[in-house]
Amino acid sequence: MNHRYSRPAAGAALALAVTAAGLIATAAPAAATDDRIERSCGDYLIHSTKYGASTRKSKSASCAGHAWVMIHYKARKDGKWYVSSWRHDPKYAHYASNEDGAFFSELKRSYHKGCADCVIHHLEP
16 A cells, blocks of 8 residues: 655644654753751751652761651542651651652652651752
8 A cells, every 4th residue: 555645744743743842842840949957966958849859868967867758749549638657767768759659649848857856847849
């Protein structure tokens, strides 16, 4: 079977492809928010985007306190907003929507602290 395409159809296809490529190239990345928790024993770096959040103890910190993070997130299962439990680790705690088994699609706010009883700091991406 021999197919022939008219010039207008080929031109329209090219215009659509160029337009789609332009939309993809100009899409803005998710905004990130970064800050620092300062303690007398060292700093904790806190980070938040629409798709994840983390708390990382700086390498020079001598603090015994863990890095803690909690998120206000939109659930994949029903699209409703919830608040997670705290995650903590001696060096780095995080939530990410692209991990296997991730239960959320986006987050609205993240909460961070540098020890179990420390002041809570929040970020909004």
